[in-house]
Amino acid sequence: MTTQAPERSYRIGDVAERVGVTTRTIRYYEELGLLRTASARTKGAHRLYTDADIARLEELIRLRDLLGLTLEELVALAEAEEARAALRNQWAESATDIERARIVKAAIPLVERQLELVRARQDRLSEFAGELSEKLRRLRKRQAELAKRAT
Incomplete structure (x- = not known):
């Protein structure tokens, strides 16, 4: 024992x-x-x-x-993960393909929601990166113009 x-x-x-x-x-x-x-x-x-x-x-x-999730996004992601954890437990205890098919069907929208949150964050980061790239381009252009005037 x-x-x-x-x-x-x-x-x-x-x-x-x-x-x-x-x-x-x-x-x-x-x-x-x-x-x-x-x-x-x-x-x-x-x-x-x-x-x-x-x-x-x-x-x-x-x-x-x-x-870089907001607390609201973090809550949504955590809730989906908790639901998935419960489904994983059900999977381990299930014996039939019918039960497992139901579990898989229930898990799909949870993962889709998590992926949606991550992709939305990626989109915002990509947009921000684009803005920074444009600022950098303008700054380099100004730098070149100023260097040209100085010669």
Whole structure:
């Protein structure tokens, strides 16, 4: 018989320092539903977080920073990912092709939504890159004109 070691827990300040955010950010992410509200508490009523909570927070921060998502977009992306995780669990427990076909059908719009969010961000970044390229082109043109006048 194997016994599982109790899951390690961390206080909010330790999590904030480890992930590189403020405790206020963690609380705000809880308020938005991005991060599960810490159900475990110390005797002094301090929030406690698990390794799974930390991994989720790190993924949220990575997505926010990598894609430059707004909090609204981050919520939508996270909700779709949670729904997909539930479907993955159903897949593991399903026994029939009919059940699995239903799961695949349900997963497709979730991935489409996530892809839509990423592509919208790409479009905005591409537009911004175009604006910067045009500014750079104009600046180089001015630089050349000024260099010509100086000679």
